[in-house]
Amino acid sequence: MEMEFNVNGIKHILEVDPMERLLDVLRNKLKLTGAKEGCGEGECGACTIILDGVAINSCIVLAAQAAGREILTIESLEKDGELDRLQKAFINNGAVQCGYCTPGMLMSCKALLMKNPAPTEEEIKTAIEGNLCRCTGYTKIIKAVKEAVKDI
Amino acid sequence: MTELKYVGKYIPIHDAYEKVKGKLQYVADMEMDGMLHAKLLLSPIAHGVIKSIDVTKAEALPGVVKVYTYKNTPQNLYNSQKWHVGLEVVKDERLFTDKVRFVGDRVAAVVAKDKSIAEKAIELIEVQYQELPIVLDPEEALMEETIKIHDHGNVIMEKEISVGNVNEAMENAPIVVEDFVDTQKVHHAAMEPHICMTAIDSTNGLLTIWTPCQVVFQVRLIVAEALGLSLNRIRAIKTTVGGSFGGKGQPILEPVCAYFTYDLGVPVKLQLDRAETISSTRTRNATIGRVKTAVDKEGNILARDIDVLVDAGAYFTNGEAVTIAMGKKAFRLYDIKNQTYKGTAVYTNTPIAGACRGYGSPQIHALTEINIDNTAKKLGLDPVEFRLKNLVKPYAKDPTGGPELGNARVIDCLLKGMEVFDWKSKYNRPKATGRFVKGVGMACATHGSGYYNAYPDFITMDLRVTEDGEAILKASLHDLGCGTIVTIKQIVAEVLDINPDKILVPEADTLVSPFDSAGTQASRVTFVCGAAAKKTAELVKEKFTKHSADILKCNIDDILYKDGFILNKNNPQAMVSYGDMVMLIQTSLKEDISVSYTYKSPANPAVYGVNFAEVEIDTYTGLVRVIDIVAVHDIGKAINPVFVEGQVQGAIQMGIGFALTEEIVIDNKGNVKSNNFSKYHVINAPDMPDVKVHLIEAGEEFGPFGAKSVGEVSTVPIAPAIINGINHALDINITSLPATPEKILAALNNKKNLIGG
Known part of the structure; x- marks a missing residue:
């Protein structure tokens, strides 16, 4: 079709x-x-x-x-050669290891920020509860999202 | 000491930009012209002989190119664990088998024009099995002599390591505490399922394998042995790895897929789904352990007796090596004069065990560290105080004659963690009496830094300064997402005073990388390969200095390196850039600023980790929540502290699963029940506690800038720390992993009955 x-x-x-x-x-x-x-x-x-x-x-x-x-x-996510603030924050905070979960993780976080520009830590955790990561223990991913929304 | 410019700093992983953009290619993303797709037929029964196999219907399906079984493939025996040619191991694997030994064993494969055709054709293969009785329980495997999984019997090996006189010390001891601890099979749960792609490379005609692997030279060796080819005909290229944790260490798909390409002459991709990855690749070895610890009334350990039965699953792989590795660890954490470790490994009709982060350490420490707490309890001592009396001190000897422990700082880790966690007050606070009860637990652990004293541990590196002042390091390095490439760059950058961005470090490729004896295994990369990079860079610098002195017509001692320039300290105005100097040296002296160096590791120091955990148990449901973790590591020196923290935090996630939720559950027919992520519970973000990481950086003699390992030890102490926390909270004695709600409720009921009765 x-x-x-x-x-x-x-x-x-x-x-x-x-x-x-x-x-x-x-x-x-x-x-x-x-x-x-x-x-x-x-x-x-x-x-x-x-x-x-x-x-x-x-x-x-x-x-x-x-x-x-x-x-x-x-x-x-990247616009005109410039990374999204989430992407930058992932890089700056060591939130990327093997990288296989990273695109999905970023999209869950992006969807969260599109609805809720200033999420709490609990809201971030809930947003990524369906995204498994075996490398990072999530700690640096959560830190990265918090940093990305800090200036808003 | 001069201040470090690059070492000790955070630099993101080398491919971070491509990864966040979703642009980096994993094997699943790679395409080749004319590429075919393969699908495996895995055994649906746990034990049996193939009576007949009919592939005619499958082959008749349009789009199917060929069907493979044991009848039309090489039957050379191999052992996927064998990573270097001199390793003597039992070979019991073949590309396809005529006798299946577990649910998931390879029976056949279809190679077709696309994946869906291959999947359809698999359903059309007709196999008749003569079923054989099965052995699932390792204890039964030990006794059972009539059901032979392999012709040579079910017991793979027995090995005893002993020091002092355990029997005499036990007999005379006032207190002896015995525990029985069992640990389960777990899945590595790398997010990328197993995959590989093969093709004949058009330039050299080599059978080329693209694989997310840990040891390219092992891939080449196993493919050569399985297919009966010379090493020179095969090329293995390490691709981006979507997580491994040991699970992709042994070549599983590589020889199979390589044979399809060898036979058909075209590119083939073989990709497993999650269920296949869980049941048919590798698992952590399950264990059944018994430990007896004898102490005097002051809390000094007099003797210990350990007996571990290891479930290797259906094939040998590393069953022997892991059983010995776990035993060795028991002699390197506490100062115990009289100790015996007996390890036995058996085959069962269950998924194959293999390397898994920690390589036996999580199992042996679960056994001994739960017992250490129970011994402290019997003595009426705080478990931290009891450990402090018995832990090894820096430069203690391994009583078995194993490698020197080196600058062993486990006591520093323990004291630091105790303070940060506020152990004393949390351990001694009154227990809640309501539904939710909190408790705290801790555990210590040790692991190694490479293979020195056990297996060949050397690597050759080629380092060259280029004509434009940059550098290229060729070495067989495999970044598994841990930051190996950047770590090595930081080390070379520090020695040569070149920005890490200007150092090219391509990953392993057997065609272009110099030889390496062992790959990314055994927590050796930073300690051994890092030291190799440092030494090679020092030799390059020595050569650069010597020739620069010739060019600048001064003494070697007069040469200074400054911000990318070389100068004669007596004539500092005449600064020459690295690139120009290379050009001058090439032109005038006909010399190349390059060195090829083979570094042999001279040591294998112990590393230590101590974890403190606070847990809260819902006594109605038996569910455990891990609230807080403090992890302290004796790392020597963190080359890249953010990578180190990332290793520890990820390892804790894995360890919480080992303690509480993860288990490859096998039913009484040998089927894996937990073969997807809805039944196999990996800890997700809401269930993950905050992990506070602290590092003891006291330096290690042979490590690059003092560094030693962290990647494996970090997943070791967490499970016993959590179990000890649960036992502390509820005053029960859980000794079976994972501590599921059912086990906790049963223990609570048992306690109630005992008190009530």
């Missing part, structure tokens, strides 16, 4: 199988490989993207469900 996707502000008309997962369309058809697959069941958060302002696991959403809606992936 032909469907229209609005990804990172760009419209794409794509031939998509009704059973195709959004994650596969992003990764295989649009070559946006920032979103990762870690479990394929919506349990690890590595594939998190933002759909109409909400962080979702793109491995358990059919592409058809996202057609015509606003999709944001990790590739949208």
